[in-house]
Amino acid sequence: MERTIIFCMLFFFSSTVLAAASHRAVKYRQILLVIEKLEHAVKDKDVEWLHTPENPVEGCVDTALSCFKNGTLQLQPLNSQVNATFTKAIRVFRKYTIRSPGKQCESSCESYKKKPPKEFLTSFAKLIQKLLKNEYSAQQS
């Protein structure tokens, strides 16, 4: 009886992990699509530059993600025509939940250089692509 319970627990645990992994991949793809749309809808000139994490080391990825999330909320639309697209995109970032950053990361958002919005989005996309590629790599193995 105990063995059955243990096997069932293992089964449900692995199902949960797999579902979470695939959910993460789906979320990353969604974020990339939103970034692609935002790149053409965001105001790049005469706006405040944003702290842009570059190549965060292992252990600082979640911190970098939360920096990016906070930065997207400060973006401004290019004109009134793209307001609807812009609002939808920002809603996606608002709903995106990031794991609480680990205490071992010494870099804060302010430690990263400030860059214009379009470069900020390019770096954000690069980080998400890296995470997605790692996700696929883990799924394959």
Add this chain to the structure above:
Amino acid sequence: MAALATFLVPVLLLCGPDPCPAAAHSQPEVKCVLFNEEYMNCTWGSRETLKANYSLYYWYRNTSNKVECKHYWQDQDIRVGCYFNQNEIIQFQPFHVLLKASMGGSTLEISKRMELQDLVKPDAPVNLTIHNMSNNQLQLTWATTYPKAKCLEHAVKYKSNKDTDWMEISVNGDVFSLPSVDYKKFYTFYVRSKVNKYCGRTQLWSEWSVPVVWGSNSTSKGTVHWLWIHTVLIPIASCLILLVLVILLVRMERVWVILMPRIPNPSKNFDELFITHNGNFQEWAGVPKDVVESFKPNYSENICYVSELPPKDSYEPLWESSNPPPSVMPSASPAPGEHSPYKNSYGRV
């Protein structure tokens, strides 16, 4: 003159007395391609365009040490590229290269920053397989040697033997369905891959795969068969049949008679008339003798010659002339007492 001098002085200072490494040629540019994430080649020219000695150094953003290339590509003692193995490749970190070109005493340095995840070129797809589905549908599947298959997007190129242009369709998964196919046509399929936008920003497509074909090539096969039938089989068969017929004609009189009937010769039927009865029709026909006798005349007739008299003006009554009419030439004068049917009409017009 002063302007020319102003222009020439910096050039001469840069190059010095020795030839300038890049003066005669355009500045070489370093181009890197990451092949299937297994190895990378960075090249900066070819033997024809390069004249100097080249050295490549590279480093990543987080490292401060410049590392020289360990495996150079050489073309007749000129370094034209550098080979990086998998351990030397880190994606998603800025990759910096520094190319030093030295010729004589002068050195030229060219630096470049790259993102290696945007320079990936996957290998061509392999194991292309076609499956026959229901409703005249074809399904094409393939495999890839790229380590992260989900990072790839694909393009399928196909056409039939009746089409002139290729159809190119983008596919996100690793299955392509062709909804309706013609079983009489012959289809050829190619597939290629590229890293999709979720894993990089590359524009490098892989090479086209080895093709896979489906369908009947009956048009070409049919043409060959038809030609063979027309030019060889039919003539030979015709000749054989003709030969058989000729033999039959010669050997079998019954067939010959049917094809070439005899010209009727009725003379045989009249052999008896001409040979036995010597042309005597009545005898051959079996006419009775008394009927034959009845047709023989029992009187004799004299021939009476009749001629036309001259016109009235020159007419002289014949009775008044003692001379007998010159035109009258009776062969025999009838006896006075003998009745002549022609007497009343003698000499009269």
